[in-house]
Amino acid sequence: MFGKKSIAAVLLMSTLVLGSVASPASVYADRTLNGNVTTLSSGATTNTGLNLYVDGSVAVGGDGSKDTPFKTLPQARDAIRAKKGVLPAGGITVWVKGGTYKITGTFELTSSDSGSNGKSIVYRSYPGEKVIISNGVSVDPTLWKPLNSEAQKRVNPKVSAAKLVELDVRSMGLTNINSYPGGTSFSDKWGIIDLIVNSELQPISQWPNPEEVAGGKRGGWTTANGSADAKSFYYGEDGVPADGDTINALNADGTNRADRWKNSIAQGHDLYLQGFWRTLWSPLMSKVQSINTSDGSITLLDMPAGGMGSKFSKDVAGSNPVYRVGEGTEEWRALNLLDEIDQPGEWALDFKDGKIYYYPKGNIADMDVEIADKPNAVVKMNGASYISFLGFQIEDTLGNGIDLQKSHHITIAGNTVMNVGNGGIIDTYGYSNMIKSNDIYDTGGFGISIGSAGDRKTLTGASTRITNNHIHHIGQHAHLAGIVIRDSVGVWVDHNLVHDVPRDAVRYERNNNLTFEYNEVHNTALAESDTGAFYTAQDWSSYGNDLRYNFIHHNQRANGFYADGSDAGDNYYNNIIQGSDRALQLNGHHNIAKNNVIVASNTARIENRSDTLAISAAVTQNYGVSSIFADTLRDKNPTSGVWLNYAAQLKAKYGYTDNLWSDILNPAWRPEYSNGSKIIDNALVQVGSVIKPKYGDYTVANNNTIDSISAASFYNYSQMDLRSKNSQVLSKFPNLNSIFPQIGLQQDAYRIRVVTRAETGGLTNRN
Template sequence: MKNIRYILLAAGLVLLLTFPLWRFGWSDSRLGSLDSGPDPQTPVNVYVDGAATANGQNGSKQHPFTTIEAARDYIRELQRPLPQGGITVWVKGGEYTLASTLEWTAADSGTASSPIIYRSFSGEKVSLTNGKTVNPADWQPLDAQARSRVNPAIKPDQLVELDVRKLGFRNINGFTGGDSFTEQWGILQLIVNDTMQPISQWPNRDDASQGTRPGWAVASGILNARSFFYDPKQSQNTGAASRMMRWEQAIKSGHDVYLQGFWRTVWSPVTIRIQQIQAASRSIELSKTPKGGIGSKFSAFAEDATNHNPYRVGDGSEEWRLLNLLEEIDQPGEWALDFKDGKLYYYPSRPLNQSQTVIADNTDPIVRINGASYMKLIGFEFKNGMGNGITMQNTNHITLAGLTIRNVSNGGITDIGGSQNMIQSNDIYDTGSFGISVSNAGNRAKLESSNTRITNNHIYNTGILIHLEPLIIRESVGMRIDHNLLHDVPKDAIRYTFSNKLLFEYNEVHNTGLVEGDTGAFYTAQDWGSYGNVLRYNLIHHNQRSNGFYADGGSSGNTYQNNIIQDTKRAFIIENGHHNVATGNLLINIGTMEINDRSSSLNYGLNSEYAKRLRALNPMSGAWKTYGEQLAKQYGLTGNLWSHVLSAGWKPQYPNGSKLNNNVIIGQATIALPKKGDTSATGNTTIKTIQAAGFYNYSNLDLRTNNNAILKKFPSLNRVITEIGLYKDPYRVQPLKRNEYDALRNHASTSN
């Protein structure tokens, strides 16, 4: 019977070849154009059409399955081995709402000669969602109690409420992190007309009157480790009751009120519930003490006014904002989830009977691929989930290409324990957390490469709820990350940690660190063993709120070669660590590049965490021993690198072997080196002006030049600058150009 199916489906190939498939991709003006690529020529073809009749489904073009799950299950039943050339599942355009996660396992694997391909028809948009559409009739006017809490700047009739408890939504009783959290959000998300709606906040996102930038207020001083003073003007509000009085009344009525703040550091803001507001002293007490206590870590110590404990005096740099409260909904689009009421309050920008409202309440990923191999997902859109778009675990030879992932409360794509995977030409944006996260790719204990590649992806507007990076790589070996475009993100663009032999090349990054401080376009930290990571031919531009390449906390063995860094305060910042070498880079309009020694204030010695992590890798045996011998030769040392690093005589607490040599600086910049450690900054060339550099078209970042002084240090510049960033391939048919979207200026500090 299964062989007969093969014959029938193979015969369908003839029909397929004459079937008129459109050869253009659907487009979004912000993204350029994606497509699902050329039509594969496979001997077996299965069809899915969600709008088809449910009668007589057999997967043929005439009687397609109505769900992707049905096609998957059909393929599972086919006789093995699969036909030479593989199987293609063709999915007709439309929106497919999934009752549960769409999952593939090892049982769904293809082979190298018989891959299994799931793809949309070229030119047709296939959307997969696990969000729940809300009936417009379920939105109701505010009840009397809620009306009494409405911001006096608006009228109660402008808001509506949704009884999410009565409707059976699950993630409505509180933030996952409880009273205090940094990365645990965990409440449902509101999506209206295909756009994630902003949770209510004070100050408003465009209001700079309460601090130094829009969307944030600053502390007026610190009372003790968990209490701070607010400015009298911050209590003012239109109407009879002051802002703080209304917040205090909400708390007394049992409604949770949360503040998010940079209580001690300028990175990783912590969200904490308010315990009480003291109007007499104009102070706010948090329910939990932030780690280290309130007060910038860079300010002086003082004594707690009540308990005589040391705390840091606030210096006006401690930024904070209120999140998720009915009382502060005052702009169209804002909403708040009230945990006590079990209701979602919303200020619609247009009548809800003219809108599509979706609630993302499913914490599972939209798609999970667990243990499968030799599969391809091509040309789909994943949206409106509360979890990840796609989660992969222990996979190999999986291709994700031409996908769009957006409006997800967590991340876009997670790849855990994978190898030989290809993540290519995807658009990922409007995510609550990260874009792409890869961990445990390859085998670090044995230094075995994963050979996974991440290429030609456009990732932006990530970290809307939780500030994680658009691209994260952890505990991985042997990956290529190239030609990606990353921009408009709250912190670092690329974070890679505890990894080896990563190649970052031809990536374009701009406008990072828009919310947090002390960040880097490329950031790594805390590993003496992280040798072999090469960063070359990358372009960082319009990046005033962030550093360029940041090797923090002892990170070692990074090679920065022939990169271009423009309009960035610190092009390179290397904090201790070893053998971080920057050479042949083009640096335009930067403030400084520096190598620092922090060993006098922090532990970077042989009893440090960095030394312990290196010893845990057993570096004097197996693959690590061999690697140490190779590295010793590379850096001009005798024997084994690790025997030097782990010896007191080599003084590993200092940034030994780090160099900033033979770079080209356009404009005025300073170079800072520490007094201790084996470091250098030699052979650097300075050209005083942009005009003297002779760039073809600096305003459009066409940095080709005939300037011999530049080309001597960066011989391949004129080729490299034309190849950086997104490229045309079968899935990205119309790459963005920098002058076709808002890429050629520094964007304002934002409030996500």
């Protein structure tokens, strides 16, 4: 029960590159930031009608009293379930003593385990004690062996084979070790085991290494040298890429990499490359079919959809199937290969051998090793209500950390969710839930996800809140967002800090009446491009979303607020946007950016789509009244009932002059244009330009331009204190100086210490 070593900090800052991790290894100078400083707790002590106790250190569970506690969480749950809903006034608190509680599956709570209004069930860690709930598989140190003779031949020439060890995971009976669930070509379905050593997620092997610039422009990626055919690209000098750069980065370090990889493939070992073969987003993980060292090319087993070569390339090199010459900037890297383990901490899972190969940072016999192999959530609430779950550390699963389904009046607060293969906390079909003051990091997918909260057809709000959470270094396997909200109404997202993410910090699609306020975001899009710190897209019915008092900074690879093609009805006001590519990228109609302060960004932009847009040689996307985006609006029956009344409310609140919804569904109105969109009354500090579309009824007006950072008179720009003494700035955002200190994480009963921007790396851009 207590075999796992203690964890040095709740705030372990990830520097790992696992699967699809985006950030370089040197994100923080000290990964164990504030090593012994407690930042979260289970909250204030409250009086309840009944107190039950759990202590995993006892030999045998008792009756749940303080003197004879239960041994496991299920024992406490079952004791409450036996009451069949007859609960004392004030409810029940389950106090869980410190230690590691290993579970074989999921700790699940259902309707039978629910409380009621005024009689909540509270599960909480004992004050000042760390409680870890894990469904990982512990590894006996004696199972690690020296490398076998065949594996030794594949070790990177820069590393002594004696430094690596192997673990026969097939003999351990593990499940997710034979192949990727996504098959031979996929973007998101990583799905293989994770290796956690001394409570730190270990980085999967890769070439180039995270800090290594190998022929590209950033660490951890190299570039193709042009396309050879529809599923092949050149790594050597025979290519003819648009950028003219044909350096053979693959073999530049003298380790004979191409031949080594070719030999491993010939022996039956899979080689997968992750690449932006066609787009700047959603890199494809592709199995290699063959390597031709004669002409310096690599052939994938499956053709990327649309053929090899960036879709932005102008030159089509071949047809049937179509592929493009390539720009020479298509990034790719190799992942999960014994041949590329060359740094302490790296490991690989070899599907053919059924073994983990690992380069430990010390003596493996002294290390606590867990393997995440189970795809289920650690904690799940299904149809439950009036339950609080406070102050736990959830870890070591391939699934989600905490999974809420069809549950309501749930509070998830003061928890740390880490080392999970999918997402941190997910809530689907719930309402009146509170997700508060949690730390979430080192996840394979998203941080927090809300889906189908409320009802869009009836515009019934969910009254769910996501507040004061610290989310970072997520999306290690699949490039998902820190916070995801889909198909929901009436969700409130405030005071969260999201940073070091591979794609968007916040992604919200197909929603109404959302409120995003007082959130801080920095260093997004560290793996992908064409994204936004806040991103939404492609729904003509997604009106009534307010984004205010948010601070976006050090965001050089992404847009700030991005309303992508055919988005509608989003409102961006009184935000501070610093250091973004395009601070505002507004496609679609009735998107309004007003009274924002935009600083040191390249542009702010309103853009149109034509009625149809070529996606590939064979596919076009319709953006007019016959589009799928128009269908989402028609599906709401907008000409009568709730949605007709909603139109009047929206016009009154936001000042629309168009008729909702008849104008939008009229082809003569040209809904593919950015009609009704505005960039008005903003303060633009050292901003390159405001780009306007050629067509449409849009407005760009009354924006104050300040030429330099120094002229803006910010309180302390180097420390990102963007309060200002400049009258031109304050005339557009009068209460900037009182609002700004309120943005981001706040101290409360669960978050007893707030990290600084310097501690989170929030004063610099990532390379």
